[in-house]
Amino acid sequence: xxxxxxxxxxxxxxxxxxxxxxGSKASAQFAPARRHTAVEHNGAAERERHSSGxxxxxxxxxxxxRIEASTVLSYxxxxxxxxxxxxxxxxxxxxxxxxxxxKDVTLHRSGDTLQVQVVExxxxxxxxxxxxxxxxxxxxxxxxxxxxxAVFSQQTTAADRQKIxxxxxxxxxxxxxxxxxxxxxxxxxxxxxxxxxEGPQTLIRKISFVGNKNFSEARLAGVVSSKETxxxxxxxxxxxxxxxxxxxxxxLLRRFxxxxxxxxxxxxxxxxxxxxxxKSFYVTFTLNEGPRYRLGKMDIRxxxxxxxxxxxxxxxxxxxxxxxxxxxxxxxxxxxEEIIQSKGNPFAVVRPEIARNPEKRIVNLLFxxxxxxxxxxxxxxINGNTITQDSxxxxxxxxxxxxxxxxxYKKYSKQALQDLxxxxxxxxxxxxxxxxxxxxxxxNVVEKPTGEFSLGGGYSTxxxxxxxxxxxxxxxxxxxxxxxxxxxxxxxxxxVDLSVTDPYFLNRNLVAGVDLFYIENKxxxxxxxxxxxxxxxxxxxxxxTNHLSQSWNYSLIHRTIGGSWSETSFYILDQAxxxxxxxxxxxxxxxxxxxxxxxxxxxxARVGGDFAGAGGDEKYVRxxxxxGYYLPLDDMMGNHDWTVAFTAGAGYLADWGNGRHxxxxxxxxxxxxxxxxxxxxxxxxAVGQTTVSxxxxxIHSQEDLLGGRFIYTGSMTVNFPMPFAADMGIRxxxxxxxxxxxxxxxxxxxxxxxxxxxxxxKYERVSGDTLxxxxxxxxxxxxxxxxxxxxxxxxxxxxxxxxxxxxxxxFGFGQQF
Numbered sequence: 001x002x003x004x005x006x007x008x009x010x011x012x013x014x015x016x017x018x019x020x021x022x023g024s025k026a027s028a029q030f031a032p033a034r035r036h037t038a039v040e041h042n043g044a045a046e047r048e049r050h051s052s053g054x055x056x057x058x059x060x061x062x063x064x065x066r067i068e069a070s071t072v073l074s075y076x077x078x079x080x081x082x083x084x085x086x087x088x089x090x091x092x093x094x095x096x097x098x099x100x101x102x103k104d105v106t107l108h109r110s111g112d113t114l115q116v117q118v119v120e121x122x123x124x125x126x127x128x129x130x131x132x133x134x135x136x137x138x139x140x141x142x143x144x145x146x147x148x149x150a151v152f153s154q155q156t157t158a159a160d161r162q163k164i165x166x167x168x169x170x171x172x173x174x175x176x177x178x179x180x181x182x183x184x185x186x187x188x189x190x191x192x193x194x195x196x197x198e199g200p201q202t203l204i205r206k207i208s209f210v211g212n213k214n215f216s217e218a219r220l221a222g223v224v225s226s227k228e229t230x231x232x233x234x235x236x237x238x239x240x241x242x243x244x245x246x247x248x249x250x251x252l253l254r255r256f257x258x259x260x261x262x263x264x265x266x267x268x269x270x271x272x273x274x275x276x277x278x279k280s281f282y283v284t285f286t287l288n289e290g291p292r293y294r295l296g297k298m299d300i301r302x303x304x305x306x307x308x309x310x311x312x313x314x315x316x317x318x319x320x321x322x323x324x325x326x327x328x329x330x331x332x333x334x335x336x337e338e339i340i341q342s343k344g345n346p347f348a349v350v351r352p353e354i355a356r357n358p359e360k361r362i363v364n365l366l367f368x369x370x371x372x373x374x375x376x377x378x379x380x381x382i383n384g385n386t387i388t389q390d391s392x393x394x395x396x397x398x399x400x401x402x403x404x405x406x407x408x409y410k411k412y413s414k415q416a417l418q419d420l421x422x423x424x425x426x427x428x429x430x431x432x433x434x435x436x437x438x439x440x441x442x443x444n445v446v447e448k449p450t451g452e453f454s455l456g457g458g459y460s461t462x463x464x465x466x467x468x469x470x471x472x473x474x475x476x477x478x479x480x481x482x483x484x485x486x487x488x489x490x491x492x493x494x495x496v497d498l499s500v501t502d503p504y505f506l507n508r509n510l511v512a513g514v515d516l517f518y519i520e521n522k523x524x525x526x527x528x529x530x531x532x533x534x535x536x537x538x539x540x541x542x543x544x545t546n547h548l549s550q551s552w553n554y555s556l557i558h559r560t561i562g563g564s565w566s567e568t569s570f571y572i573l574d575q576a577x578x579x580x581x582x583x584x585x586x587x588x589x590x591x592x593x594x595x596x597x598x599x600x601x602x603x604x605a606r607v608g609g610d611f612a613g614a615g616g617d618e619k620y621v622r623x624x625x626x627x628g629y630y631l632p633l634d635d636m637m638g639n640h641d642w643t644v645a646f647t648a649g650a651g652y653l654a655d656w657g658n659g660r661h662x663x664x665x666x667x668x669x670x671x672x673x674x675x676x677x678x679x680x681x682x683x684x685x686a687v688g689q690t691t692v693s694x695x696x697x698x699i700h701s702q703e704d705l706l707g708g709r710f711i712y713t714g715s716m717t718v719n720f721p722m723p724f725a726a727d728m729g730i731r732x733x734x735x736x737x738x739x740x741x742x743x744x745x746x747x748x749x750x751x752x753x754x755x756x757x758x759x760x761x762k763y764e765r766v767s768g769d770t771l772x773x774x775x776x777x778x779x780x781x782x783x784x785x786x787x788x789x790x791x792x793x794x795x796x797x798x799x800x801x802x803x804x805x806x807x808x809x810x811f812g813f814g815q816q817f
Contacts, residue, residue, distance in 0.1 A: 004624075005785055007477050008512065011181065018334045018393065018681050018798075022638040023799055024147075026812070030578070031256065033257065038126075041549075046271060046622070054083045054084055054111065055081060055082070055083055055084075055086060056078060056079075056080055056081065056082050056083070056111060056112065056113075056114050057112035057263075058080065058112065058113040058114070059073060059076075059078075059079075059080055059113070059114045059116065060113055060114070060115045061073065061116045061118065061738050062117045062118070063113060063117050063118045063119055064115065064118055065120055065121065065188070066120060066123075067101060067118075067120060069432060072096070072116060075091045075092075075095050075096055076092040076095065076096065076116075077091045077095060077156045078085060078114065079090050083726060084109060084235050089107055089114075090150075092107065093105055095590065096116075096118070097659075100121065100151055100153045100155070100156065101120060101121060101151055102119060102120055102121060103120065103121045103153075103723070104117075104119040105117070105118050105119075105120075109682060112380045121151050121152050121188070121429070122145055122151075122152045122184070122188045122189055122190045122350045122500070123149060123151060123152065123154050123188065123189050124147065124148055124149065124150050124151070124152045124172055124189075124190060124191075124192055124350065125148065125185055125189040125190060125191050126148050126191050126193065127141070127144070127146055127147075127148060127191075127192050127193075127194070128191060128192070128193045128194070129193075129194050129196060129214060130194070130195050130196065131194060131196040131197055131198065132198065133169050133279055133374045134168070134171050134173060134198050135164075135168065135171065139167065139408075139588055140164055140167060140194070140509075142165055143160075143163045143164065143166070144160035144163055144164065145159065145163075145424050146160050146192060146682060152182075152192065153188050153233055157180045157182075157192060157723075158180075158196075160180075160756035161178045161180055161194070161668055164194060164196070165179045168196075168198065168236075169629065170242065170294075170350050171201070171240070172202050172203060172237075172240030172241050173198055173199055173200070173201055173202060174202040174203045174241070174278060174281075175200065175202055175278040176196065176197065176199050177196075177199065177281065178194055178195070178196050178197050178435045179194070179195040179197075180192060180193070180195075181193040181194075181195055191782075198438070199278075199592045200279060201240060201276065202240075202241055202274070202279060202281060203229035203240060203241070203280055203281070204226055204227065204228055204229055204239050204240070204272075204280070204281050204282075204283055205228065205229060205272045205275070205280035205281065205282055206228060206282050207221055207224070207226060207227075207228055207283045207284075207285075208282070208283070208285070209221075209284075209285050209287065210285070210287070211287045211288055211289065212287060212289065213289055214289055214292065215620065216595070220253065223249075223252055223256045224249035224253065225245055225248060225249055225251060225252065225284075226237060226238060226239070226241075226242075226245055226246065226249050226283060226705045227239050229280075232565070236528050237452040241272050241281040241283070243272065244535070246270050246271075246272055247285065249270065249285070249398035250267045250270040250285065251457040253267060253285060253287065254267055255326070255327065257277070257289065258324075258325075258327070258408045259326055259327045259328070259634075260292070260323060260325070260677070261292040261294065261323035261324040261325070262289050262290055262291075262292055262293075263287055263290070263292050263293050263324060263326075263356060263363060264288075264290030264353070265287070265802075266287065266288040266290070267285070267286075267287050267292055268286040268287055268288055269284075269285075270283075270285050270286075271283075271284050271286075271288040272284075273284070275282055280355060285411055291358065291361050292323065292324075292361065292422050293324045293356065293362060293363045293415050294320075294321050294322065294323055294324060294361065294362050294363070295318060295319070295320055295321065295322050295323075295362065295363055295365060296320065296357065296360070296362035296363060296364045296365075296638065297320070297364045297365070298318060298320065298364075298365045298366075298367075299317055299365075299366050299367070300312045300313055300316070300366070300367045300369060301366060301367070301368050301369065302369040302370075303369065303370045303371070304340070304345060304348060304369055304370065304371055305588060307340060307345060307348070307369065309369070309387060310792050312336065312340070312367070312369065314335045315332075315335065316332065316336075316367070317331075317335070318332060318365070319487060324354075324363045329352050329354075329365065330352065330810030332352075332367075333351065333352045333367060334350075335487060336350045336367060336369075336523070337350040337408065338408060340369065341406065341408060342505045346404035346406060347372045347373070347374055347375075347404060347406060348369060348370075348371060348372070349369070349370055349371065350367055350368070350369050351367075351368045351370075352365060352366070352367055352368075352370055353365075353366045353367075360653055363692070365771045372406070372435075373542075374437050375401060375404065375405040375406070375437055375439050376403065376404060376405060376437060376438055376439070377399055377400065377401055377402060377404075377405045377412050377433075377436070377438075377439060377440075377441050378401065378405050378431070378433035378434060378438040378439060378440055378443070378750045379401060380397070380399070380400060380401055380439045380440075380441050380442075380443070381440070381441070381442045381443070381444055382393070382394065382442075382445070383443065383444045383445070384444050384445040384446055385445055385447060385449065385478075386405050386447060387447055387475065387477075387478040388422055388423075388445075388447060388475060388478045388480070388811075389478045389479060389480075391507075392420075392475075392478065392479065392480040392504075393417065393443060393445070395504055395507070396413075396416040396417055396420060397413045397416065397443065398412050398413060398416070399413065399441070405430070405439050405441065405665075408576055408747060410428050410430070410441075413428050413443065413677070414426050414427070414428045414439075417443065417445060420480075420724065421450070421474060422445075422448065422450055422473075422474070422475050423445040423446055423447055424446045424447070424448040425445070425446045426443070426444070426445050426446075427443075427444045427651070428441065428442070428443055428444075429442045429444060430440070430442070435545065438508070441462055441730070449472060450474040450475040451471075451472070451473050451474075451548065452470070452471070452472040452473070452474065452484075453470070453471055453472075454694070466492070467488070467489045468486065468487065468488045468489070469486065469487050470484060470485070470486035470487070471484060471485055472484030472485075472486070473487070475711035480502070480503055480504060481500065481501065481502050481503075481696045482499075482501040482502075482503070482513075483500045483501075484497075484498075484499055485497065485498045485499075491524045492521065493522070494518075494519070494520040495517070495518065495519045495520070496514040496517065497515060497516070497517045498515070498517070498519045499513065499514070499516075499643065500513060500517045501513035505540070509542050510539070510540060510541070510542050511539070511542065511551075511716075512538075512539065512540050512541075513538075513539040513540075514537070514538050514539070515537040515539070516535075516536050516538065516671065517533075517534065517535065517536075517537070518532075519531075519532065519533050519535040522534045526565050527680075527704055527705060528568040528569065528572065528703075528704050529561055529562065529568055529572045529576075529704070530561075530562055531560070531561055531664060532559070532560040532562075533557050533558065533559045533560070533561065534557070534558055535556050535558055535581075536555070536557075537553055537554070538553065538554045538555075539551065539552070539553045540552045540553070547565075547590055547591055547592050548588075548589070548590050549585065549588075549589050550584070550587065550588045550589070550634070551587050551589075551590070552584070552586045552791060553584070553585050553586075554584045554585075555581065555582075555583045555584075555585075556580075556581070556582055556616075557580070557581045557583075558578065558579075558580055558581075559575065559578065559580075559581060559662070559664065560578050560579075561575050561576050561577065561581050561662075561664070562576055562577075568704065568769055569686035569706075570686070570748070571663065571686050571704065571705035571706055571746045571747075571748070572663070572686075572704050573745065574747045574748055575660070575662050575663065575664075575748070579616075579617045579618065579660055579662060580615075580616040580618075581612060581617070581618050581665075582612065582613070582614050582615040583589070583610050583611065583612040583614075583616075583618070583620075584610070584611050584614060584618035585608065585609060585610040586609060587606055587607070588606070588607045588608070589604070589605070589606045589679055590603075590604065590605045590606075591604045591605075594715070597683040598642050599628075599634045599643075599645070600630060600632050601631065601643070602629075602630050603627075603628070603629050603630070604626075604627070604628045605625075605626070605627045605628075606624075606625065606626045606627075606781045607623075607624075607625050607627075608623070608624050609621065609623045609624070610622040610623075612659070612665070613656065613657060613659070617660045618659045618660055618662065619655060619656050619657035619658065619659030620653055620654060620655045620656065620659060620665065621653070621656060622651065622652070622653040622654075622665075623651060623652055623653075624649065624650070624651035625649065625650055625651070626647070626648070626649040627647065627648055627649070628645060628646065628647040628648075629645070629646045629647075630643055630644075630645050631643065631645075631646070637720075641719070641720065641721040641731065642718070642719065642720050642721070643718075643719045644716065644717070644718050644719075645716070645717045645718075645719065646715070647713075647714070647717075648712075648713065648714045649673075649711075649712065649713045649714075649717045650710075650711065650712040650713075651710070651711045651712075652709060652710050652711075653665070653666065653667065653709045653710075653734070653743075653745065654709070655745070658716060659748060661745055661747045663707050663745070663746065664705050664806075666706065666707025666709065666745055667683075667707055667708055667709070667710070667711040667741060668680040668683065668705065668741070669681075669682040669683050669711055669713070669739050669740070669741040670682045670683075670805070670807075671807070671810065673713050673737075673739065674713065674737050674738075674739045674776060675737050675776055675778060675780075675793050675795035676776030676777075676778060676796055676797045676799060676806060676807065677735065677774065677776065677795070677797025677800075677804060677805065677806055677807060678805040678806060678807040679807075680705040680707065680805075681705065681712075681804055681805030681806065681807065682739070682740070682741055682768065682774050682801075682804055682805075683705070683706070683707060683740075683741030683742065683768050683769070684705075684706045684707065684708050684741070684742070684743070684766050684767070684768055684769040685703055685704065685706055685764075685766070685767055685803065686703065686704045686706055686766060687703050687765050687766070687767045687803060703803075705805075706744065706745075706746060706766070707741070707745070708741040708742050708743040708744065708745065708769070709742070709743025709744075709745050710741070710742055710771070711739065711740070711741045712739055712744045712771075713737070713739035714737070714738045714739065715736065716735065716739045717733050717734070717735040717736075718733060718734045718735075719731060719732070719733050720732050720733070720734070722781060728783070729783060729784035730781055730783045730784075731778045731781060731782050731783075732775075732779065732780070732781045733779070733781065733782075734778075734779055735777065735779075735780065735795075736776070736777045736779060737775070737776050737777070738773050738774065738777070739773065739774060739797070740770070740771045740772060740773050740774060740776045741768075742769050742770055742771045743769070744766055744769050767802070767803045768801060768803055768804060770801065772801060773799065774797065774799055774800050774801065775797070775798045775799040776795045776796060776797045776798055777796060777798055778793060778794045778795035778796050779793075779794055780792055780794065781794035790811070791811060792809070792810070792811040793809075793810045793811070794808060794809050794810075795808065795810070796808065796809075
């Protein structure tokens with residue numbers, strides 16, 4: 001208990017009564033000193049307040065245990081010496097309650113003393129969640145405000161209950177119920193138990209569209225990301241109701257209509273209504289399509305010096321009378337802006353302007369080219385990186401201190417840092433510099449683990465049952481160096497790789513790396529020999545532009561051919577033993593694809609060559625060219641998942657000098673580059689005849705795939721979403737493949753029996769050495785399943801030659817974790 005006593009009691013004995021005793025004459029005498037008279041009047045009022053008992057002389061605090069009395073007094077509005085003012089007392093009561101420290105507070109006057117009676121809130125001992133399965137304990141702890149060893153309050157508990165319900169609402173469990181239970185313990189402590197009854201998921205039962213005239217409900221249902229619940233969506237969350245997703249769907253519909261010419265489209269409302277039984281949602285999109293417009297006149301207006309509008313018209317990618325596409329218009333403006341900026345106008349801005357003609361239902365388009373505000377980078381800061389070195393981040397940015405700063409550079413800076421894969425989030429922020437045309441740029445990053453340990457397995461038709469183990473670090477010691485070691489063990493293959501890659505070798509635009517490897521293949525499934533190799537490859541690459549790059553490599557490989565038996569071809573027996581390959585190669589690549597892993601549009605061309613003979617036993621020159629064109633079918637199919645890919649390739653191998661002519665260096669056709677046929681199943685092969693074996697009298701036949709000098713391939717693949725399965729990560733494809741392989745390349749020819757001095761009963765002939773095209777067609781699908789990536793292709797040979805080896809079904813799957 002704390003009792004504060006007033007220091008003002010002594011003032012009562014020293015009050016001056018002189019003016020009252022002297023009467024009016026005295027008052028007249030002291031009239032000039034009116035300021036002193038006012039002070040004396042206030043003193044009298046003070047005496048009257050004290051004498052009437054209106055002043056708080058003492059404040060006593062009762063009931064406090066953990067909380068000091070001085071702390072209680074610090075929260076109050078009234079102080080000793082103040083009057084018993086009801087407003088101030090009420091405000092003090094409210095502030096004490098607002099601290100959350102007290103369960104009950106009472107203010108009571110006893111004479112000149114203010115008594116404060118408090119009941120402290122208990123301390124939280126622990127927080128427990130029961131009945132939760134869809135949400136983990138750690139996820140729920142992140143959203144609540146209650147903490148162990150903190151002060152408990154009913155208000156905070158009620159707010160935390162609501163936050164937990166919001167977590168379950170995000171998981172489409174709107175029927176969930178949360179009941180806080182308080183378990184009181186000794187020493188004014190409590191356990192808080194949140195009893196959760198999750199209930200069933202509240203899924204979307206029906207999606208409806210109101211106001212659509214040009215597109216069916218089925219077509220619009222394919223645009224939005226929300227889906228109606230179906231039994232096969234057990235791996236998808238698209239049928240879970242989420243208000244944020246509903247807003248996103250409204251934006252998807254707006255973009256879809258703008259991309260199809262509906263310039264006046266309006267999304268009136270997007271609502272989700274919970275059914276009375278709280279088990280499902282009914283989603284309704286109400287929209288106004290408006291008329292559909294085509295493109296009319298297109299022109300360019302330029303206010304840039306030395307950049308006439310006529311010189312830019314060739315960059316217009318659109319054409320009159322096509323349906324207006326807002327995405328295509330903006331994309332065209334962005335491309336034009338990048339071209340102009342790359343030609344010495346860093347501040348150029350291209351803004352598309354449209355003019356509607358509702359009567360003719362056309363949109364006239366004008367690209368306005370002007371100069372934006374001149375801004376320069378004054379300071380470039382890197383924030384948030386604790387492992388990655390500043391230099392690794394700075395070298396990815398397209399700008400430095402003193403360079404121009406544009407919105408395009410800001411966009412590319414963010415994309416470049418995200419592409420590194422070192423950060424979970426990236427933001428490029430700007431602030432005003434020391435002058436109006438100066439800007440400070442901050443690259444803010446949040447790092448994520450870049451190490452990778454993989455343990456996986458699967459099955460492939462090429463190498464059988466697969467097991468693999470790998471350890472990688474994509475940002476070694478924050479230097480940006482990629483290093484890793486991996487091993488693969490399969491029924492027909494063993495492989496170990498050690499790889500190190502520096503993406504910025506010698507602090508220049510050079511990608512350098514080295515690979516050490518050991519590979520052992522047993523081809524018993526389709527060859528009569530085994531092959532082993534170990535060696536080293538050095539790599540060096542650089543980029544000329546954003547689309548053009550070149551790479552070089554040098555390989556020194558020791559190879560061994562063995563594991564043969566009586567059915568093995570003479571061509572293979574000739575090459576049994578060891579050889580050394582010393583090879584240098586280069587590849588020039590021009591790539592405009594929008595994605596390297598899953599391209600949707602763009603073009604890629606590769607021209608490469610290998611030269612063997614700088615030492616070693618092999619002497620040959622090998623050239624290869626590959627092209628690919630990816631055409632999106634968004635406009636035709638109205639879906640981004642449709643793409644048609646055209647690919648083609650050709651290669652030729654020529655010998656020089658007196659090399660070994662090993663068949664393992666030849667081209668092979670079949671499998672991945674010609675589906676429907678076995679790996680290497682098309683092209684020259686050794687077909688021998690054995691009547692009766694001298695050893696056991698058995699009849700044996702032999703066949704070994706020999707490969708060839710010249711190869712060409714072509715393919716057309718249509719990638720499409722699988723009906724009712726796109727949400728499960730399943731994508732389908734239809735393909736037509738063609739190709740041929742010819743040009744026998746062996747050390748000796750054993751097709752003439754008269755040339756054989758041993759085993760005269762046995763001779764071999766070569767089959768399949770022809771450039772007649774083979775054609776196959778079929779279907780396939782890829783599934784990003786919870787068990788790993790699964791690929792299945794079923795190919796049917798349409799045009800084949802006798803003795804070609806086919807493989808109707810090709811599949812593989814695996815998983816890493």
